[in-house]
Amino acid sequence: xxxxxxxxxxxxxxxxxxxxxxxxxxxxxxxxxxxxxxxxxxxxxxxxxxxxxxxxxxxxxxxxxxxxxxxxxxxxxxxxxxxxxxxxxxxxxxxxxxxxxxxxxxxxxxxxx
Amino acid sequence: xxxxxxxxxxxxxxxxxxxxxxxxxxxxxxxxxxxxxxxxxxxxxxxxxxxxxxxxxxxxxxxxxxxxxxxxxxxxxxxxxxxxxxxxxxxxxxxxxxxxxxxxxxxxxxxx
Numbered sequence: 001x002x003x004x005x006x007x008x009x010x011x012x013x014x015x016x017x018x019x020x021x022x023x024x025x026x027x028x029x030x031x032x033x034x035x036x037x038x039x040x041x042x043x044x045x046x047x048x049x050x051x052x053x054x055x056x057x058x059x060x061x062x063x064x065x066x067x068x069x070x071x072x073x074x075x076x077x078x079x080x081x082x083x084x085x086x087x088x089x090x091x092x093x094x095x096x097x098x099x100x101x102x103x104x105x106x107x108x109x110x111x112x113x
Numbered sequence: 114x115x116x117x118x119x120x121x122x123x124x125x126x127x128x129x130x131x132x133x134x135x136x137x138x139x140x141x142x143x144x145x146x147x148x149x150x151x152x153x154x155x156x157x158x159x160x161x162x163x164x165x166x167x168x169x170x171x172x173x174x175x176x177x178x179x180x181x182x183x184x185x186x187x188x189x190x191x192x193x194x195x196x197x198x199x200x201x202x203x204x205x206x207x208x209x210x211x212x213x214x215x216x217x218x219x220x221x222x223x224x225x
Contacts, residue, residue, distance in 0.1 A: 004156075019191070031211070033212065033213075035213075040217075040218075041217060041218070042117075042203050042205075042216050042217050042218050043157070043203070043213070043215050044215075045212050045214070048210075048211075048212060055210075056210060056212060058212070074199065090156055090157065091179030092157075092213075094211050100211055101159060101162065102159075102211055102213065103159075104154045104157040104158070106150075106154075106155055107155075107156050109154075
């Protein structure tokens with residue numbers, strides 16, 4: 001079982017650019033959630049995807065968007081990058097998406113310069 | 114709305130000493146509570162969780178936590194610290210979904 005895998009592991013982008021991060025859930029899981037973890041902070045919920053639809057969203061601007069594919073993998077897109085978007089982006093997968101255990105990937109470290 | 118407060122951003126203990134990491138929560142519904150550990154440059158690993166039932170929860174690596182509704186607390190303990198326990202620890206609460214609300218974390222240092 002490969003667990004939750006994220007790519008890439010590290011990324012450097014310039015302010016104003018767009019970025020796409022990818023996540024493959026743990027085998028058998030159908031729900032993917034994305035979190036942003038700024039340096040020295042706890043993870044903050046961005047949004048959750050279930051059955052290829054955004055089921056709930058945290059307090060993040062529309063520059064943050066996502067997608068879930070039929071195989072349950074997911075992408076996080078961020079447009080018009082700001083320096084403040086620099087963070088570790090964590091993907092978590094779960095089964096059913098209702099108060100079940102979430103398994104986290106290793107994260108993608110995004111640096112905006 | 115749900116929220117989590119972790120008291121103490123840094124905790125230092127000697128190897129073999131008791132570990133106590135504090136977590137208080139606020140929830141408008143019966144909470145599910147979690148403790149996660151994060152090693153440098155890694156994701157989060159679940160240590161233990163409370164959903165319903167027994168209020169004393171045992172997790173991996175010798176950690177346990179007790180849910181105290183009257184105190185709205187879910188403190189994490191380990192009787193004897195090991196050098197390998199040095200990491201960042203996060204307490205989290207979920208409501209009626211599995212969206213997790215995390216605290217700001219406590220960095221545990223273990224000295225020989």
